Amino acid sequence: MISWRKHYKKTLIAIGLLLSTSASIYGQDGDPKNGEKLFKANCTACHALDKQVVGPPLKGVVERVKTEGGVDKDWLHKWIKNNKELRASGDKYANEIFEKYNKTEMQVFPNLSDKDIDDILAYTTNPPAPEPATTDAAKDTAAAGTANAAPQSSTTTNIVIISLLAIAGLLVWILLKLRQLVKLGQSEELSGLNETRVRSFREIYEKYHYVGKALLAILAILAAYGVWNWLMWIGVYKGYKPEQPIYFSHKIHAGEQKIDCQLCHSSAKYGKVSEIPSMNVCMNCHRTISEYNADHYMEPGKDKAFYDGEIQKIYAATGWDAQKQQYTGKTQPVEWTRIHNMPDFVYFNHAQHVVAGEQAIINSFNKKNPNNKIDVVCKACHGKIDTMNVVQMANDFTMGWCIECHRTTEVDMNNGYNKEYFKNLHEKLKKQYPKDGGKITVDAIGGIECGKCHY
Template identity: 40%
Template sequence: MKKIILSVLLLTVVCFDKQVLAQDGKALFQQNCASCHAVGKDLTGPKLAGIEERVPDKKLLYAWIRNNQAVLATGNKYFTDLYNQWNKTAMNLFPNLTDEEIAAMITYVNTEAAKATAKPAPGDTSAATQAQQSDNSLLFGILTLILAIIVLVLMQVNSNLKRLSDEKDGIPSYEPVPFYRNKAYIALFAVILFIVGGYYTIQGAIGLGRSKDYQPEQPIYYSHKVHAGTNQINCLYCHGGAQEGKHANIPSLNTCMNCHMAINEYAGEKLYREDGTEVNGTEEIQKLYSYTGWDPDQKKYVNEPKPIEWVKIHNLPDHVYFNHAQHVNAGKVACQTCHGEVQEMGEVYQFTDLSMGWCVNCHRETKVQFTDNKFYSIYEKFHNDLKNGSMDSVTVESIGGTECQKCHY
């Protein structure tokens, strides 16, 4: 019975091993890589899709991820060219990552790259069906349940056969205890319930108040892909507060009308919502006119304007202090680091969970740009250490970026 139970537990672990590994790889990627890299697009660093094809030597690749400076010192041509191509921007060091953790991240990257390659054209309603077919988690769960039932039946059959054998040999037999009253079964069930329930309880508690991937439908379909991507409108044109103040601010209707007084029709590529339905861009511009009171025929405002009730997406707890200007202006942090590739988004969604762990990890690994940055001129010691070679870089943590009172006071 012990062998059978162990076999069932082992089978369950194997069935869900890929899913757990993928989750770990995604979490590790978000913590260590997402601030500079994306799977399919170049950000601060190069895209990671196809990394194993570009660097087939696994040992060399792992060594680069842990300590890129040590690999560059060996004179490796590929990585030296890559370093020069990206303006000699040094990658963060990750000496504590294990082989298993790096392998999990690469597996996640390969999985996401395969999804992007197989992604159908916008509006193709077969996407959800294909994704559902590729997810075998439900199948594994059903098979595990069926096997567990078979094991229980076989155990009962074994018990009955043993009783018949004992009767034939004249050995007195006792009425078997029903499985629902068997202490061993009850204890095993309680342990499994405790482990599974505890796991989901912890995951749920960790996720409280977080809104990763939150993507509400807005009053007007505003496509960042069209504005920031196709038309190359700088983020700070609409969100000027991000450079000068604590909040990035939502642009006023006047900001929108600076362009849309003249642009009253949409003639770009087709727009689609996440569910695949097509969006009429010209109608969305007309919605803007209804809020501003602008008459495109008379070329003047004819009605009183009314505010657009945009749905807030990114939100931090009240006890957390975050200043956009300090990150964008002083820290030179790209918008995509926290908000993802907004220039590729139709309706914006929350790219990361904005958790404390995610922020602290970024502060631990992000290198401060001291060169030509007056904000850091007061750190004379670090400037001297960089000049004499006793330090090769300074992270946000080095200047107190992980102290509690920096964000909580």
């Protein structure tokens, strides 16, 4: 009995050592959940678990470096904390990796503790299963409810249509019967009167020609007004939102991700036109963002596969090979559909409004729209574009619309440019335009002169 107990204890000790050794080999002696947070905060710009981005995929990296380079986790600690120092020491495997991945230097992470690195490696070895998304379940339930409701709605519609057709048939039958009764009840005297009735338009016109001329005159005026109104709205496309060759949601980029408008439309602040950003601007971010992972927001009717496919269109346009992480030189032009397009005879300078008029326009808009305030000057003309999945023309962009804005927007005389340029005209303008206690609007400084916009 004693001998058996001794062997039993030895067996337990051996199993414990084996398990601890195994855990150490496969990098699971850390906290995978905390490692996931650290991985997303520090690594996702250049790495993914299951595919190459800028650097190699990191799933199973502990076992891979052991197999390829014969190194252990201590080597990975040195590589992550300061790979430059490791390469400079002459480490063969470190320099092989550097050469293999186009001599792209990895960022150093001296701020990560040994425990942090162990947690990250534990995550790459055994990533925790994703938590069930309650929102997706709710979406599935709603979709199922909609699918069940669809046949019921269709049945109800059919019943209504059949009922209406039956009622219409009944009415026609009643009218026919009434007509027969009227014919049977007509006397000879009524038949004689019917023969004396006016039977042609000419006779009616001769009898009521004054009324006819008046009606024709009214119709002519209405027709002229209709033609004039139609002409005035040529080129006014408020609400126009065409489909683009690559789907780009401003709600995701400017709304959800809070990307500043001028990061992409940089020339709006310094040039006349806002310009369409080149595809290389998109690649500043999408070089490392190759798939859509923002599951918290998806437009109705679109899924992850749809968004991933649009990112692939960016790669095709720029000639980017995501696997090799390099440009192939084979580019494809993107034929964007223009939405906002001023006529050639209209001069409009974005920089003048975005820089000199920024605060004045924001203040004026918020004063006129207290329940719909804006925080960026772009929204005054283009609407709340950070809420649009598909960009649309938010305003009329007519001459009257511009003039109304110039007549109601107060000039910011504390603006450095205005303060210096109109230094000797302030008092004169206040006397000349005494409305609202001497406040100066854009029209007071030439904002409605023809030559300012037409040249």
